Amino acid sequence: FCPNLHRNRLRVGTCKWQDKPASAKVHGYHGITLSPIAPTSACLHCIQERQSLFKPPVTVYDKYQSLSHRVHTYTPLSKSQASDQQLFHTTKKDMDSLVQHLHDPNSISYISQEAAAAIDELLMGPLGFSVDQLMELAGLSVASAIFEAYPVQANNRVLVICGPGNNGGDGLVAARHLHHFGYSLSVCYPKRTDKPLYHGLVTQLESLSIPFLLEDELPSILSSFDVVVDAIFGFSFRGQPRPPFDALIQKLVGLPNVVSVDIPSGWHVEEGDINGIGLHPDMLVSLTAPKLCARKFKGLHHFLGGRFVPPLIAEKFGLKLPPYPGTSQCVWIGKLPSIDVGSLRENYVGAVLLEEHLNADPFSQFKEWFEDAVAMGLPEPNAMTLATANKEGHPSARMVLLKGYDEHGFVWYTNYGSRKALELASNPWASIVFFWERLHRQARITGCVEKVSSEESDEYFHSRPRESQIGALVSAQSTVIAGRHVLDQAYEDLQSRYADKSIIIPRPDHWGGFRLQPEAFEFWQGRESRLHDRLTYTKEMAVDKSNWVIHRLAP
Numbered sequence: 158f159c160p161n162l163h164r165n166r167l168r169v170g171t172c173k174w175q176d177k178p179a180s181a182k183v184h185g186y187h188g189i190t191l192s193p194i195a196p197t198s199a200c201l202h203c204i205q206e207r208q209s210l211f212k213p214p215v216t217v218y219d220k221y222q223s224l225s226h227r228v229h230t231y232t233p234l235s236k237s238q239a240s241d242q243q244l245f246h247t248t249k250k251d252m253d254s255l256v257q258h259l260h261d262p263n264s265i266s267y268i269s270q271e272a273a274a275a276i277d278e279l280l281m282g283p284l285g286f287s288v289d290q291l292m293e294l295a296g297l298s299v300a301s302a303i304f305e306a307y308p309v310q311a312n313n314r315v316l317v318i319c320g321p322g323n324n325g326g327d328g329l330v331a332a333r334h335l336h337h338f339g340y341s342l343s344v345c346y347p348k349r350t351d352k353p354l355y356h357g358l359v360t361q362l363e364s365l366s367i368p369f370l371l372e373d374e375l376p377s378i379l380s381s382f383d384v385v386v387d388a389i390f391g392f393s394f395r396g397q398p399r400p401p402f403d404a405l406i407q408k409l410v411g412l413p414n415v416v417s418v419d420i421p422s423g424w425h426v427e428e429g430d431i432n433g434i435g436l437h438p439d440m441l442v443s444l445t446a447p448k449l450c451a452r453k454f455k456g457l458h459h460f461l462g463g464r465f466v467p468p469l470i471a472e473k474f475g476l477k478l479p480p481y482p483g484t485s486q487c488v489w490i491g492k493l494p495s496i497d498v499g500s501l502r503e504n505y506v507g508a509v510l511l512e513e514h515l516n517a518d519p520f521s522q523f524k525e526w527f528e529d530a531v532a533m534g535l536p537e538p539n540a541m542t543l544a545t546a547n548k549e550g551h552p553s554a555r556m557v558l559l560k561g562y563d564e565h566g567f568v569w570y571t572n573y574g575s576r577k578a579l580e581l582a583s584n585p586w587a588s589i590v591f592f593w594e595r596l597h598r599q600a601r602i603t604g605c606v607e608k609v610s611s612e613e614s615d616e617y618f619h620s621r622p623r624e625s626q627i628g629a630l631v632s633a634q635s636t637v638i639a640g641r642h643v644l645d646q647a648y649e650d651l652q653s654r655y656a657d658k659s660i661i662i663p664r665p666d667h668w669g670g671f672r673l674q675p676e677a678f679e680f681w682q683g684r685e686s687r688l689h690d691r692l693t694y695t696k697e698m699a700v701d702k703s704n705w706v707i708h709r710l711a712p
């Protein structure tokens with residue numbers, strides 16, 4: 158899978174598939190693991206592709222999870238999430254603007270029916286676009302937004318209901334893209350438009366063996382779809398819906414996971430549901446710019462699509478629109494949800510950790526899990542919580558980065574004057590925890606800590622970027638400082654002192670490595686209904702102290 162930044166590019170070449178029947182059974186991953194690629198250069202699409210390969214075939218998502226999925230991929234809430242996806246090559250200015258829009262949806266323009274039609278005319282007149290082009294981009298936006306909000310593994314069956322105009326055309330295009338994204342599609346298109354563009358779109362879907370359903374067939378089978386796309390009416394809708402669309406729209410009322418394209422069908426383009434139609438979609442994908450009725454939208458997901466608006470139009474109509482992240486065709490413009498922390502839970506389905514598949518040696522077991530985390534493209538798979546305690550037993554914990562591991566232990570580097578170092582000096586016992594969320598895995602390791610040799614610290618210190626070396630010299634870690642300026646000034650001074658790159662920066666005595674020598678390991682695999690697998694390796698109970706003893710713990 159391509160380590161490129163462009164989601165629509167696939168590098169075709171030799172791909173190393175490793176057959177691992179034993180681990181396939183353990184992890185439920187169809188017996189394949191991908192050879193690791195550099196996670197820092199992986200694009201969102203690749204990560205998702207790899208995720209879908211690594212994900213067990215049946216994953217149960219609830220509504221909340223689909224929402225958290227959205228938060229992960231579209232809101233720049235944290236550096237780690239941002240680096241995890243395409244936002245990592247969004248500019249700082251765009252990032253700030255995105256954040257502003259997330260916190261203040263009113264900073265986005267909502268347009269009238271007249272303005273929407275005028276923009277359409279301008280685009281397809283003086284601005285040189287064709288309807289086919291715009292429809293293709295609009296349909297792709299809709300499909301991309303659905304992919305974000307309703308992950309394909311959990312929402313595979315999609316029905317697209319198409320109306321007689323361009324909104325219906327957007328639906329036909331979206332259906333084709335969704336098919337290629339891995340969804341199983343059905344289309345209902347009762348009043349077909351007799352124009353070459355539409356004939357072409359229908360032929361394309363037929364060539365993919367996508368079934369076209371009659372509207373009479375719908376009532377009995379509607380509930381068998383995971384997502385229903387309402388591409389019936391868009392911004393040219395007026396009055397009351399006429400047959401057969403009136404009855405068709407009624408069938409969508411009260412249905413979960415309805416996605417409306419541009420306008421919830423039957424709604425007044427500016428006033429909302431003044432006809433009392435009762436359709437309240439779960440998701441709305443506004444195109445070009447949200448129409449006035451979108452202010453009344455109360456569903457879970459609101460996206461903007463149609464990434465083709467030239468600045469000229471934005472200026473002429475005074476449009477304030479959010480930037481699109483990276484190469485994305487859609488951008489989240491919904492309100493940030495109020496989060497009930499108590500309801501945040503994920504059901505861990507699929508993977509298992511059984512005794513018969515466990516390595517006899519915990520270091521090999523750790524290596525296997527760590528390599529899985531790397532192969533998955535997880536951000537900072539080497540990030541671990543390090544817990545220490547002082548001699549009175551008062552604990553403290555923080556995140557640090559693992560910098561090496563082998564049968565001798567787990568190594569990280571820090572300031573020897575830091576709180577953790579002082580605590581370790583008086584109490585060498587510590588615990589480290591890795592949490593690889595997407596694999597539903599946790600590894601806990603406890604043991605005694607000692608400093609690594611000064612040669613080892615020297616070697617690592619000089620392998621670090623020069624800026625980080627200076628940073629280590631600057632920071633008297635964990636001491637109170639008067640302000641940020643103290644660091645900036647000291648950094649600047651040292652930068653000029655070591656401006657000549659041929660001068661080797663000496664490792665300060667107060668900086669170096671620690672090694673935790675494990676006494677116990679626990680490997681935790683999240684399982685369904687909280688019945689997780691927990692397998693421990695301990696030494697103290699072993700008859701022969703050099704052997705590790707494996708036990709299963711109740712979850």
Ligand SMILES: NC(=O)C1=CN([C@@H]2O[C@H](COP(=O)(O)OP(=O)(O)OC[C@H]3O[C@@H](n4cnc5c(N)ncnc54)[C@H](O)[C@@H]3O)[C@@H](O)[C@H]2O)[C@H](O)CC1
Nearest residue numbers: 291292322323324390391392393394395397398399419445
């Ligand atoms: N520039 C853009 O923003 C783009 C938007 N696209 C999509 O196109 C629609 C607007 O398309 P248009 O063909 O103008 O209109 P509609 O699809 O909304 O439907 C018109 C269609 O419906 C009939 N109709 C109108 N009112 C009724 C009614 N009360 N009952 C029954 N039938 C009705 C009318 O006669 C027409 O046949 C926009 O929303 C976007 O989804 C482009 O695809 C890309 C560019």
Ligand SMILES: [K+]
Nearest residue numbers: 389390418420
């Ligand atoms: K619609």
